[in-house]
Amino acid sequence: MQFPHAAARNAVTLALAEDAAADDVTTRWSVAPRQWATAAIITRQPGVAAGVPLAAEVYARVGGATQIDESVPDGTRLEAGDVLARITGPAHQIITGERTVLNFLQRLCDIATLTDRYVAAVRHLPVRVLDTRKTAPGLRLLEKYAVAAGGGHNHRLNLGAMVLLKENHLPAAGGISAAIDNVRKNMSSEGRAMAIEVEVATIPQFREALQAEPSWIMLDNMTVPLVAEAVRLRRELAAV
Structure with missing residues (x-):
């Protein structure tokens, strides 16, 4: 950056x-x-x-x-x-x-x-360290630049950079599958294309998100065993 x-x-x-x-x-x-x-x-x-x-x-x-x-x-x-x-x-x-x-x-x-x-x-692992939008008002670009200077990667810059369906969107939209369907329809109607990410907090939610095939799935506050289970499920799907 x-x-x-x-x-x-x-x-x-x-x-x-x-x-x-x-x-x-x-x-x-x-x-x-x-x-x-x-x-x-x-x-x-x-x-x-x-x-x-x-x-x-x-x-x-x-x-x-x-x-x-x-x-x-x-x-x-x-x-x-x-x-x-x-x-x-x-x-x-x-x-x-x-x-x-x-x-x-x-x-x-x-x-x-x-x-x-x-x-x-995590240098020995195939992962990246990403930032968030939890920045000081007025300093977002500078703080995201600092993350990059430290070897991290930038996540979405702002609300218009990508779709991120969080826990407050999902109930209002009727669930994970419905929310992703709504996004794809409306995105297409506006002639736009961007990544779709969905936040999940449980394994059942993760399974539903996998079926909907978003670009990214965010694991929200999951324990290490749950993260490992999610990775296993994702690998199983990729092997099919």
Whole structure:
């Protein structure tokens, strides 16, 4: 996944506005405008880099006189004490943008680092680690980008990206089979084509979903033995 520059600009604009960066009275009244400085963003613990380009986005909005050097590519594994980036420019601009830059980097690096741990835990298995839509409002593209930086894969981006029939859809639609039939008919009538995924929580639901042949079946909060049973059933069907 490419770095989402447009989403980053929007997020930075909002972040600086809510921080009243244009009215940083403490810095404006205490630091001389011509005071020059160099700052380094240094990691305190091992992790995975994500969101480093946001530093440039922030400082371009804060004043534009700063320069970002030695930035680390996103997806890089880091050790404690590594330098993510060095910023040179007017001290008042560096100070004003500091917290916004760190807020973004801390959140996105955390997501990438945790994703990397999950990916490492299943590296010996034929599986992928996928993300969800449970993202912070306004930060979805950036957080999904961080998942990709950590070696994970993106699931659906939004409600229009694919069909995902969940526990709240199924009763209202008359069950799994009826819901999938409805989706296929309406999708066709609109001249669209996309994957259909259905969420199940029990083996009987899984069996019904298998018969309806969706693109994906999500196993919702199943125990390990139930997941193993679902995999066995799926393999049996594939062998027929």
